[in-house]
Amino acid sequence: MSQNVLAAQLFTVRDFTKTREDFAETIAKISAIGYTAVQVSAIGPISPADVKKICDDHGITIVNTHIAWPRLQEEISAVIDEHNLWDCRHVAVGAMPFHFIEAGEEGLRQFIGEANEVGKTLHEAGLTFSYHNHSFEFIRYGDKCGLEILFDETDPRYVQAELDTYWIQFGGGDVRDWILRVKDRMPVVHLKDMAMAGWREHVMMEVGEGNLNWPGILEACRQANVEWYAVEQDICPGDPFESLATSYRNLVHMGLS
DSSP states (O other): OOSOOEEEEGGGGGGGOSSHHHHHHHHHHHHHHTOOEEEEOSOOSOOHHHHHHHHHHTTOEEEEEEOOHHHHHHOHHHHHHHHHHTTOOEEEESSOOHHHHHTHHHHHHHHHHHHHHHHHHHHHTTOEEEEEOOSGGGOEETTEEHHHHHHHHSOTTTOEEEOBHHHHHHTTOOHHHHHHHTTTSOSEEEEOEEEEETTTEEEEEOTTSSSSOHHHHHHHHHHTTOOEEEEOOSSOSSOHHHHHHHHHHHHHHTTOO
């Protein structure tokens, strides 16, 4: 395995990135854990130049982002400029907006058309555009689920994947199968684990602390030529920095760094 493939998804520590000062402290803590890369997501009103300087000061590479859908529709030139400033090639959207979801299959197909256009614009600017799944994309429409339709009907040059291991499992998908389905179409994968709390409740866990098949998942990622492995934990049982550290230690033990 090549070196330096782990990134911390800043959504995990979103409560600690609201100001420039907090962002700087957070990046310092992430660097101290051992991460050398981050995904920028859900940060406060911090200037792109300050984000770049703080990350550079701590030896942190910005490898990808989550950008809100309205910005991709209305401010895409500014988004491109930010990514060029950050030397960051990979743009993703965290989910399709709710009005598409609420409209069912018709909304899905409308989103597919708009996503192709956004992705084409980013592709022409030398960037990639990826879609990050949750579980609602596993609603079936006929003989396919929404996620199948989305990746079957978008242009792979323009819409790539940012699969989330937890949400695939939650939606009833086979994590390894889905990773292999998007071989050479997924620059960044999201890693989080799943465990049970009581009889029925699923809970998010640090990577390696739950029930997902990590040897199989990581081997599938290698076969799929994933570039970056982003650790994300939407809900942490305590200190989110300790959760990022636990996942980091476990993934290093599994052969990543």
